[in-house]
Amino acid sequence: MAATTTNVDEIRNRVILGEFGVKNVHTTDFPGNYPGYDDTWNMQKFQKNFRIDVVHVDESSMEFDMVGIDAAIANAFRRILLAEVPTMAIEKVFIYNNTSIVQDEVLSHRLGLIPIKADPRLFEYRNTGEESAEEEGSEIDTIQLQLKIKCSRNPRASKDSSDPRELYLNHMVYSRDIKWVPIGNQADVFADSVIGPVHDDILIAQLRPGQELDIIMHCVKGLGKDHAKFSPVATASYRLLPEITLMEPVEGEKAERLKSCFSRGVIDLEDVNGKKVAKVVNSRLDTCSREILRHDDLKNVAKIGRVRDHFIFTVESSGILQPDVLVTEAIKVLMAKCQRFINELDSTDME
Amino acid sequence: MAAQGEKKPVLEMVQADGADEGCVTFVLHDEDHTLGNSLRYMIMKNADVDFCGYTITHPSESKINFRIQTRGGAPATEPLRRGLNELSDVCQHVLNTFQLSVTSALLMGPRLGPPQRSCLAADPML
Numbered sequence: 001m002a003a004t005t006t007n008v009d010e011i012r013n014r015v016i017l018g019e020f021g022v023k024n025v026h027t028t029d030f031p032g033n034y035p036g037y038d039d040t041w042n043m044q045k046f047q048k049n050f051r052i053d054v055v056h057v058d059e060s061s062m063e064f065d066m067v068g069i070d071a072a073i074a075n076a077f078r079r080i081l082l083a084e085v086p087t088m089a090i091e092k093v094f095i096y097n098n099t100s101i102v103q104d105e106v107l108s109h110r111l112g113l114i115p116i117k118a119d120p121r122l123f124e125y126r127n128t129g130e131e132s133a134e135e136e137g138s139e140i141d142t143i144q145l146q147l148k149i150k151c152s153r154n155p156r157a158s159k160d161s162s163d164p165r166e167l168y169l170n171h172m173v174y175s176r177d178i179k180w181v182p183i184g185n186q187a188d189v190f191a192d193s194v195i196g197p198v199h200d201d202i203l204i205a206q207l208r209p210g211q212e213l214d215i216i217m218h219c220v221k222g223l224g225k226d227h228a229k230f231s232p233v234a235t236a237s238y239r240l241l242p243e244i245t246l247m248e249p250v251e252g253e254k255a256e257r258l259k260s261c262f263s264r265g266v267i268d269l270e271d272v273n274g275k276k277v278a279k280v281v282n283s284r285l286d287t288c289s290r291e292i293l294r295h296d297d298l299k300n301v302a303k304i305g306r307v308r309d310h311f312i313f314t315v316e317s318s319g320i321l322q323p324d325v326l327v328t329e330a331i332k333v334l335m336a337k338c339q340r341f342i343n344e345l346d347s348t349d350m351e
Numbered sequence: 352m353a354a355q356g357e358k359k360p361v362l363e364m365v366q367a368d369g370a371d372e373g374c375v376t377f378v379l380h381d382e383d384h385t386l387g388n389s390l391r392y393m394i395m396k397n398a399d400v401d402f403c404g405y406t407i408t409h410p411s412e413s414k415i416n417f418r419i420q421t422r423g424g425a426p427a428t429e430p431l432r433r434g435l436n437e438l439s440d441v442c443q444h445v446l447n448t449f450q451l452s453v454t455s456a457l458l459m460g461p462r463l464g465p466p467q468r469s470c471l472a473a474d475p476m477l
Contacts, residue, residue: 031398041396041437052448054456064452066445072392073441079385324453331446337386338439341379344362345432 008034014305015240019293027070027308061316062323065241067309073334074238074311080330081236083224086125087320088118088143090217090229097214100173102205107213110205111147112229114175115198115318116219118143120232121329122189126220139184143195143219147178151207171207176200178217198319232326234316240306244283250301251275258301261292284312364428365416375427377417383407387415393441394434399425 010016012034016023031039049068056063066074093108100107126141137144151170164171175197182190205213224231244266250258255278259267268281288306293299315323363378379386387405394403402420419427 027392030395039396040398041393043437043440046441047444050444050448052445052452054452057453057456064449069441069445070389070392072388073438073445076385076389077445079383084385324449327449328446331442331449334385334389335439335442335446337382338390338435338442341362342432342435342439345428345435348362 008037010305012037013308014243015308017288017290017304017306019290019299024308027072055312057324059317059322060319061314062327063312063314064327066238066311066313069309069311071308071311074313076334077327077330078236078238078313080333081233081315081326082231084333085232085326085329086120086221086223087230087232087318088116088120088123088219088221089227090114090116090145091220091222092218094216094218095214096216097212099211100205100207100213101211107205107215111215111217112227114178114202114204115320116143116145116195117193117198117320118190118195118219119193119321120221123221125222137183137218137220139186139189141220142183143186144181144183145178145196145217145219146181147173147204147213147215147217149173149177149207150212151209153209168207168209171209173204173207173213174200175202175204177204181216232318232320233323234318236313236315236326238311238313240308241310241312242283242286242288243305243307244280244286245303245305246278246280247301247303250278250298254278254297254301257295258292258298261289261295261298263287263289371424372426372428373421373424375419377419377427377431378414379417380414382415383413387417390417390434390438393438394419394430396437397430397433399423400430403430 011024012029015025028034029037029039033039046068051065051067053065053067054062055065066077090112093111095104095107098104098107102110123143124141126137149170151168154167154169157166161167178197180195186195207213222230244262252275255267255269255276258278259269261267263285265282265285266280268279269276270279271277286304288304290304292302292304313327315327317323317326321329360378360380362380365376365378366372367374384407387407391403391405394400399422400419401422402418405415405417407415417431419430421427421430
């Protein structure tokens with residue numbers, strides 16, 4: 001009997017990476033699926049089992065483990081991070097002059113993709129209705145930026161020089177040349193946080209003497225699902241924690257080969273009575289390459305699986321907001337989605 | 352995007368002729384797998400629900416058909432409301448836990464200067 005219960009637990013809690021496919025892919029712990037298990041939703045049980053361990057956090061990226069939650073909800077957080085956490089990005093480009101070789105539309109597209117350091121939580125969405133399409137942006141929903149630059153010859157360049165860096169002035173247009181033009185009271189409201197590109201060394205265009213750019217840009221608040229330029233992350237992904245179990249003791253040359261089948265640091269060789277014995281020390285480091293399946297004598301020695309409810313999240317910010325703020329915002333977005341429909345249910349009940 | 356005018360529908364209920372109020376297809380406007388799949392999971396955890404599933408009608412339409420069939424003909428709005436509330440509570444708990452973990456991680460050591468690709472750094476072969 002004990003054997004069958006462990007088998008059921010394995011089906012419920014592990015994704016098995018087999019030789020010819022992946023087993024137990026789907027979540028099956030729903031009420032009525034397993035006799036003897038109470039799978040109805042239990043908030044206390046969830047709160048008891050759920051945990052988050054932050055592995056690493058800095059200004060631009062973070063890694064954390066989210067344990068004890070279903071893939072459906074973990075995936076919702078990931079999807080929201082990619083597409084539904086708002087940011088500010090350049091949406092309208094007014095080109096007064098562009099004599100560079102970069103076409104207006106290409107230049108506009110390049111400008112749109114530059115991450116703009118401005119806290120989107122302090123701005124409103126701009127109305128997209130028909131009547132307001134031509135309306136001027138206001139201080140609560142628009143950031144105005146200006147790019148005005150002209151290339152000229154460097155009078156101090158030596159005669160026989162052929163290096164453009166020496167010959168010309170302003171021949172490389174960088175994101176640092178974009179200047180913020182505050183609207184209304186923005187200069188006071190954002191006094192302590194200068195608005196502008198996150199990175200100052202993004203090359204926008206190259207000019208030659210006489211060519212110039214004179215551009216006004218409007219940044220608005222938007223979502224990644226509308227355009228990727230609004231996405232607040234470089235990447236946001238998760239992987240399931242790998243779990244490697246040795247089914248029998250492995251010694252000697254076999255142990256050496258077993259070690260080489262996995263990423264470095266996963267298997268360690270211990271000295272037991274003069275023999276080298278393989279031991280799993282850190283299966284988290286494994287890439288799940290399944291190299292072991294190429295060795296006929298090893299493939300049944302280790303079981304490779306993944307823990308179904310252990311998500312290793314990696315979030316890399318585009319630099320506009322800190323990664324932990326992004327995750328916090330993503331969770332709030334999912335709550336707002338729920339609330340939207342709860343409100344709708346409440347209001348239809350009233351009628 | 353957020354609120355666009357007053358007239359845009361948020362939630363519709365569709366029932367087949369002769370079906371009781373336990374078999375309802377809800378049309379959730381402006382939603383996709385993000386809410387659809389997580390809400391389906393929460394509602395399937397409810398023992399009073401016989402069936403719960405959703406479809407995306409067409410990639411160019413931003414709405415989902417969300418079907419709930421209850422056991423014994425109880426109104427399908429109840430598991431929907433309960434699922435939404437439970438999902439919201441889950442988010443609240445995740446949020447609290449996350450903020451607690453981040454604060455303690457930042458107390459242990461402030462944000463490091465150069466960004467570390469920890470998943471790559473952990474594996475010297477890469």
